[in-house]
Amino acid sequence: MTTGTRAPQLPIYLNETRFEFLRLLRARAFSLATIGFPVMFYLLFGVIVGNSNGAGGEWRATYLLGSYCIFGLAGVCLFGICVTLATERALGWLEVKQASPMPAAAYLLSKLLTAAAFAIIIFAILSTIGVTMGHVHMSHHQWFHLALTVIGGVLPMAAMGLLLAMLVPANAATGVVNLIYLPMSFLSGLWIPLEGLPKWLSRFAPMWPTWHLGQLAVWSVGFGTTWPIWQHVLWLACFTVAALAAATWLFQRNASKA
Template sequence: MNPSLHPVLAGLGRPSSLRIHALEAWFEFLRVLRTPAFAVPTLTFPLVFYVVFALLVPGQWGSLDKAAYLFATYCAFGVIGPALFGFGVGLAIEREQGWLDLKRVSPMPTSAYFLAKIAMSLAFAMAVVGLLTIAAVGFGGVDISLVTWLKLAATLVLGTLPFCAIGLWIGALVKGQAAVAVVNLVYLPMALLSGLWIPLFVFPAVMQKLAVLWPAWHLGQMTLGIVGQAEGVRYGLHAAVLAVMTLLFLSLAALRLRKA
């Protein structure tokens, strides 16, 4: 193509990589926001569960602050959902519709597609954390400093990465129609058995020991330690486990996508 024949196109110049990534992320966010089946449950379910179990259901948990404890665990629960559904369901549907193949042959960098979904997951995750913070501080009497909240937010942001990887693997593995069911079969039992809905101490001892197998448990332990509801938290170990799981599921997803 001769730029002199197209002065308008030539004047636009070549779009920068940063602009391409930013636009893809923005359009991905808008697409998901305009999908009520995703946006409404993602934003409201953690908040509704928190209000019911932490604020409306009476009861004390000994030395633990129930409102603060469930604030930490429901924050973890809330950020996992956008990561799993955004990648797991979104990728599966786009693969089935041929949208992923179109993206592959377009001049857009491959990284823009995946980083856009990560950015979308993080945006929804922080929206959920914000809503839970309002409920916990405004109505649950949870006292949390700005520094502690920032530590919690940073942990949750980084903690979404292994679940983005798991969602990517699911999306690369199953078809669009089955993706929602598969993600729910992973997400809901994992959240329950990791102690994100109710504390693990209400479960039998064997189930408490098996909780270490779930990545959600490791993220939950880190959030509980930050808000002062768990002692002796080994942050380095939990972070290492989540990092290993991220690399493992990214590798599995990459192998699957190469064969697709």
Template sequence: MTATRETKAASAVGQVRQGGALGLIAVSAVTEVRSKLRTPEFAVGAIAIPVLLYAMFGLPNAGVLPGGTTVRTAFVVSMAAYGVISLAIFTFGEDVAKDRGQGWLRTLRATPVPVWTYLVGKVASAVVLAALIVAAIGVLAATAGGVRLDAGTWVALAALMIAGVLLFAPLGFAIAFLVRPRAAAVISNLIFLPLAFASGFFMPLSELPEVLGDIARYLPTFHYGQLAYAVVMPAEDITYWTGVATSPAWVHLLWVFGSAVVLGAAALIAARREAVTARG
């Protein structure tokens, strides 16, 4: 790992000296993607768990919702959203916190390499893994589950899922910079698992206690799910599945983008404060 980072830093410094900002970003992004894909326990865990959950919860259920949407199709959205959001939280939360605790960010600040290029590399790796999660669930759903969606719908769903990595990255960064590095993994789990349950990713909110449905209205993950369900389901089925009347898309977008801005600002303030402290 140390050798990889030294190689990354050396290559990046070379790009800085050549004045190539785009080249610097490319070096950081490609190195980060290769690092993730060469770590089987992370790559397999990030992709395999959502697929396994779909196989457990989605495939056995052959029901059909009142508007004609199959339950297996609804679970494609639920498990893909689960996988993408967990990827964002743990990649940008636990992973960045670990590097922060090991002093890697402090080392970068002492070089000509901007820290933001390191973060862009994290984003690139998360986007690649998010695409693999959606593809794996989609292939399983289409082959073993008989889910039939037209090409345009698959593309729209995949695009929204991949965008979810960017929308929930601020939550991961907030965890990484606001909590102690050793506590980041625990905090990530304590935040994500309740969010996933309360947002109805594991089972419809209509089958959960009413209080969870009331809480869900204030969660960005729930509103993200509402946007994703709308890609493959009519409003009638969304209401039946979630147990909550649908709202205009702009309401859901406001919640998702608003939370991303607030959490991103909190993470930025914490990161800048740490940088000032390190220099002082």
């Protein structure tokens, strides 16, 4: 009885991604906060504070362009992936989709691509502000490296979002994510460089994926890193694999419950 042809697969992936992006763009609590906060912080601490320090101030606008891109990226991944997935899992929507012929990869990829799209929007806005108002001058190479860090950084942060989605209770997901996101960003030196913090606090920085991404981002815009570049990249790759494995294990364990 089954007909020979399957539903064309590409439209499924396109629809899934288009509607995932639309629904988050329309959810103002999400789009205003995840885009608005990095933009506002960058304007205040990168541009206004930077410009008020006279001729030597443009390092702030450059440094913080890198770090606030990562701050924005972490926000869209944690809120856009963790909170939506935790909610959809707890409130039954994911089951309706799982019972349908939708490929699971389309569901996950749509969340990944949506997070990447928001991260690119934040990158574009911050870059425009930096160049027009913050006297940021970077080479083509540096712009390329920063863009690569932002886009590639979606992978570890999305993996972290997936893992958290398996752990947080759905009705408290937004609160828990905020409790992780904001301190983690601060302790990773995304708001102010770690040199401004007490030594014992900065010693814990290597446990945060955002610190490693932040290091890559500020290296991209022309600053030095704590570890060699390849070590940061390797750490992030291992983190991504470990977080995905743990998320898969937790998902399967939960799925066996009635």
